[in-house]
Amino acid sequence: MGLMAYSSTRSCLVCVIVGVLVIVSYANNLYNDVEITWGDGRAKLLNNGELLTLSLDKASGSGFQSKNEYLFGKIDMQIKLVAGNSAGTVTAYYLSSQGATHDEIDFEFLGNLSGDPYILHTNVFSQGKGNREQQFYLWFDPTADFHTYSILWNPQRIIFSVDGTPIREFKNLESSLGVAFPKNQPMRIYSSLWNADDWATRGGLVKTDWSRAPFTASYRNFNANACVVSSGSNSCSTSTSTSTSSSSSSSSSSSPTSANKAWLTQELDTTSIERMRWVQRNYMIYNYCTDAKRFPQGLPPECTI
Ligand SMILES: *[C@@H]1O[C@H](CO)[C@@H](O)[C@H](O)[C@H]1NC(C)=O
Numbered sequence: 001m002g003l004m005a006y007s008s009t010r011s012c013l014v015c016v017i018v019g020v021l022v023i024v025s026y027a028n029n030l031y032n033d034v035e036i037t038w039g040d041g042r043a044k045l046l047n048n049g050e051l052l053t054l055s056l057d058k059a060s061g062s063g064f065q066s067k068n069e070y071l072f073g074k075i076d077m078q079i080k081l082v083a084g085n086s087a088g089t090v091t092a093y094y095l096s097s098q099g100a101t102h103d104e105i106d107f108e109f110l111g112n113l114s115g116d117p118y119i120l121h122t123n124v125f126s127q128g129k130g131n132r133e134q135q136f137y138l139w140f141d142p143t144a145d146f147h148t149y150s151i152l153w154n155p156q157r158i159i160f161s162v163d164g165t166p167i168r169e170f171k172n173l174e175s176s177l178g179v180a181f182p183k184n185q186p187m188r189i190y191s192s193l194w195n196a197d198d199w200a201t202r203g204g205l206v207k208t209d210w211s212r213a214p215f216t217a218s219y220r221n222f223n224a225n226a227c228v229v230s231s232g233s234n235s236c237s238t239s240t241s242t243s244t245s246s247s248s249s250s251s252s253s254s255s256p257t258s259a260n261k262a263w264l265t266q267e268l269d270t271t272s273i274e275r276m277r278w279v280q281r282n283y284m285i286y287n288y289c290t291d292a293k294r295f296p297q298g299l300p301p302e303c304t305i
Pocket of ligand 1: 110111112113116117118119200201202
């Protein structure tokens with residue numbers, strides 16, 4: 001009897017420990033936040049949702065999208081890019097709404113030959129109009145390890161950051177200059193790994209080396225501190241937030257509480273502006289705002305300030 005009492009106590013302890021582990025791993029689980037959308041088995045959720053990998057071979061690439069649609073947010077993802085000879089491959093990670101007059105906020109990583117630098121390509125579309133490319137080299141090897149790529153999107157500005165360092169800001173200049181700003185159309189996150197050797201390698205200069213396939217990019221630690229829009233209600237509008245916030249409380253997407261909604265009005269402080277200038281001075285390799293040849297009628301209005 002004594003022994004049985006002991007063993008039932010012990011199995012209860014095991015139950016409690018297992019329960020705690022389940023809750024902890026659930027808190028950062030890509031199963032909650034994304035769904036694989038294409039690639040016929042080439043995209044994989046691994047380690048109980050801790051890791052996602054996309055792969056590309058000659059027959060197909062692969063991709064995923066977020067389950068939620070967001071209208072403003074601070075969204076972080078850690079990505080480790082295709083290593084070795086990745087020339088011709090493009091890893092796209094972006095926010096986009098639907099339709100002809102869609103909004104879009106893009107990160108695209110253009111692969112390169114082993115040892116040659118990746119290009120980080122960025123763009124912003126508002127109401128269907130893009131043509132706002134800025135490209136950068138990175139100050140580290142993005143294939144050696146995971147790095148955090150973030151989009152802060154609030155009603156005043158869009159800030160692209162890499163490991164917490166801002167690299168680009170697109171301000172809301174709608175009222176001052178009449179430049180459309182993404183602010184009404186909810187966007188989803190999309191990511192894909194695909195072959196673009198017809199343009200990504202400086203106009204198709206280098207072709208994808210299929211003997212190196214499959215190419216793989218990895219994702220982890222997704223975090224969306226964002227306003228989630230679902231069936232017309234927005235988790236950030238106070239009165240209707242209850243159901244959305246409770247359904248997302250077990251995932252890494254969460255609706256803002258007064259404690260964590262600072263991102264909704266966040267702006268760059270002096271130190272961040274200096275760091276962004278450092279990146280732009282040393283690592284920016286293309287800026288549409290200085291490409292006068294491309295805009296014979298004059299540079300876009302947001303470039304004049
Ligand atoms: C690849 O490396 C070459 C040589 O360093 C560089 O000019 C180019 O910008 C790099 N990126 C791509 C995508 O071609």
